[in-house]
Amino acid sequence: QQQVKQSPQSLIVQKGGISIINCAYENTAFDYFPWYQQFPGKGPALLIAIRPDVSEKKEGRFTISFNKSAKQFSLHIMDSQPGDSATYFCAASKVDSNYQLIWGAGTKLIIKP
């Protein structure tokens, strides 16, 4: 019940295209869902996050879509750029858990020029 399943493992998208990464969770007590971006040799950095009281959150070219009934959430990257090439992690936690995040396995995204 503590798992967060992320797909796909890897993704190749043409420059200007839409990148979509999906995550599913089992624990209905989770109420905080961030996405982190990691470049090689660096630690992850927060990209965008959502709470389950909204179904969508947009920041620039990045959008989280959240489906509470299906227990799924996804990251959409519009107009994907080569600089977006990185590994993306979804995660989930309970607000009162001292930010103990349960992480997905990661998606390696490559944007082809």
Next chain:
Amino acid sequence: NAGVTQTPKFRILKIGQSMTLQCTQDMNHNYMYWYRQDPGMGLKLIYYSVGAGITDKGEVPNGYNVSRSTTEDFPLRLELAAPSQTSVYFCASRSGGWNLSNEKLFFGSGTQLSVL
């Protein structure tokens, strides 16, 4: 600003050796975390601390120990290194609170550890 600093960046240990991974942050954050990252496995929480003198186990604490004597430092100790502890280790910190617009983990650049 330095943020979260981890040392060393790379280390090779022999089975049974011990070592301490250092982590220090200069943001006066109360919360600090140690994660390990294995290929294709995401990040797993080893230990975390909510303030000086207070630590607690995460998902995978076996084989590790931590201490938090100051707000700035959160070292991770491996007592008897095993091949299963070959991984990339990340230290992270956050200030605390649940204002979604502000809350996030600040990560160090990681320590790549090989146990042979």
